[in-house]
Amino acid sequence: MRLLTPLIGLALMLLGLYFLGNNIFFTTYASPWWRGVAANLSVLSLTAGVFMLVFMPSGVKVLGWVAIAFGILCVFVSSRAILNPTSLWQFVISLMAMSFGYKMLTTRRGYF
Template sequence: MSTILGLALIIVSIYFLGQNITFTTHYYYTWWQKTSATASVLALIAGISSLTLWRREMGNFGWIFIAIGIILVFMNSGVILQPTSLWTFLVSMLAFVSGYQLLTSGRIRF
């Protein structure tokens, strides 16, 4: 039951933060925008898979791949970040941390 609640809390946190993020597409692409979009998706997939599957061996590389993926998303300029309130951010981070702790350990430690 705690894993289902933890997963639900993570989904709620993604929903709260995702309300203020808009992804756009452009009609005219240059060669760099297509390359950075593809590279950002590949870097994010590599980072998430190395953090979840090979935590001991490649954990630090996972964070590097995720950072590169996020930088490439912003270089593609296909992301518009709208302002968010501090309350929404606080609720989202609290839900994410609580959900992650419930998902991994089965209890919430403060």
């Protein structure tokens, strides 16, 4: 029963992210020579940043965050984000699912 609460919390967080991210699209719209370089740099730096955060000692984890920030910057430089309109109900439901999911994921005592 104690494992059920964090699993439901994780599912609610993922459901909220799905509802919120369902209307965000990333498209490539840059000059032809920069698009490939920035896309490769973003994938490599995001991957390296995640591996640094997971596997490196705590003193080096700052470099992982720097690599992730650089990867996100390359994503925004090499593409554009299209935000489609979202209904108020979809926004409220996604925020409620993410907040309740986070609370269930981080709480130590079980609700069920």
